[in-house]
Amino acid sequence: MFSDKLTNEADISYIVLDNSIVKHYNKINLTKGKKMEKQKRITLNADKRKVIADVFQDHFESNSKYHKAWQDAKDKYTVMRNQAKTIMEKLIRKHQPQEDVDTIRAMNNKYGSSGGELYHDDCFYVTNEVPKIVEDYHGNKREEHDDVHIKFGDMDKDFLTSWYRDEIKAKGLDADYEVRLGDNYEKRNPTYYNSESAVNKFLGFGSRNDVSNSVMYPKDEWDNDFKLWVIGTSYCHSRKFVADQETFKFFESFKTAQQEVVRTHQAMFEHVNKKMEKLKLGLKSYRYFDQAKDLADKLNIVLNESVLDAHSSMALSIYSPSNLADLLTDEVEQTREEKIAIAKQLLQEQQNSLN
Numbered sequence: 001m002f003s004d005k006l007t008n009e010a011d012i013s014y015i016v017l018d019n020s021i022v023k024h025y026n027k028i029n030l031t032k033g034k035k036m037e038k039q040k041r042i043t044l045n046a047d048k049r050k051v052i053a054d055v056f057q058d059h060f061e062s063n064s065k066y067h068k069a070w071q072d073a074k075d076k077y078t079v080m081r082n083q084a085k086t087i088m089e090k091l092i093r094k095h096q097p098q099e100d101v102d103t104i105r106a107m108n109n110k111y112g113s114s115g116g117e118l119y120h121d122d123c124f125y126v127t128n129e130v131p132k133i134v135e136d137y138h139g140n141k142r143e144e145h146d147d148v149h150i151k152f153g154d155m156d157k158d159f160l161t162s163w164y165r166d167e168i169k170a171k172g173l174d175a176d177y178e179v180r181l182g183d184n185y186e187k188r189n190p191t192y193y194n195s196e197s198a199v200n201k202f203l204g205f206g207s208r209n210d211v212s213n214s215v216m217y218p219k220d221e222w223d224n225d226f227k228l229w230v231i232g233t234s235y236c237h238s239r240k241f242v243a244d245q246e247t248f249k250f251f252e253s254f255k256t257a258q259q260e261v262v263r264t265h266q267a268m269f270e271h272v273n274k275k276m277e278k279l280k281l282g283l284k285s286y287r288y289f290d291q292a293k294d295l296a297d298k299l300n301i302v303l304n305e306s307v308l309d310a311h312s313s314m315a316l317s318i319y320s321p322s323n324l325a326d327l328l329t330d331e332v333e334q335t336r337e338e339k340i341a342i343a344k345q346l347l348q349e350q351q352n353s354l355n
Contacts, residue, residue: 042289122153123236162265
């Protein structure tokens with residue numbers, strides 16, 4: 001006779017037979033144990049650390065009060081810009097009535113440029129009609145009138161870079177290259193100049209490859225947004241339009257609103273950059289993904305392995321053998337005869353399709 005006693009401990013079943021203990025490994029528990037084996041840890045490298053850093057940076061930016069201040073500055077400027085168009089047109093027509101503009105245009109049509117000068121302008125100087133008293137170093141007092149320079153087009157590059165920061169980043173470009181430099185011009189290196197060139201190209205500054213001028217760049221949208229016909233030359237500073245103090249104060253505020261877009265962009269960058277400098281030092285010391293994941297969880301930042309998979313898939317797609325071969329193949333300039341032959345072939349195909 002025999003007695004049996006079954007006890008489950010971990011992956012082992014114990015069966016007692018004639019006072020001899022025989023260990024039988026439970027196949028079911030073994031299978032379960034394999035599933036519960038600790039997954040292999042993902043090792044970090046420079047590319048993976050950059051992907052992780054981007055996730056943290058997006059969180060730091062989108063959840064900061066500085067990002068909200070930047071967006072609020074853009075919204076305020078948009079509202080004031082629409083108001084400024086109406087107020088500016090009213091001011092200009094007060095000094096230069098539409099009837100006078102029409103008269104000079106008629107004179108131009110009849111006598112050419114000698115009939116007077118008109119210019120379609122988006123740049124205006126507004127002068128405060130209320131003077132201020134200033135004193136020179138001799139103690140002599142005199143009256144001066146403040147003026148403010150208002151531009152609806154030909155916007156400064158730092159303003160447009162700040163305004164289109166999200167769109168520039170979406171293109172994979174560095175919209176912060178200028179604010180990162182600050183006043184330390186010694187930091188200008190090839191990376192800085194490459195970023196400057198790429199951002200200039202995106203905004204529409206500098207030379208363009210579009211010979212037909214059919215492409216509308218961000219800069220063009222602002223240049224063509226609002227213009228008024230004024231009497232005089234193309235020199236904006238040659239015309240100063242006197243305004244009452246209330247109107248002058250409005251345009252001063254409008255000018256400040258434009259500057260706030262740039263200032264809040266700088267403040268947001270500085271706030272996030274301080275965090276990113278600390279984060280990057282920490283990521284360098286992390287060897288495994290789960291360490292970065294633990295940090296993200298503590299900061300309530302969503303960080304999953306899928307972000308690494310997506311980056312790897314994109315890299316595999318870009319650098320697949322066929323795509324990489326295309327990137328590395330030198331372009332062969334076609335001969336004149338080859339170009340003519342191709343043109344004739346295309347023309348024949350078009351004619352055949354019509355028939």
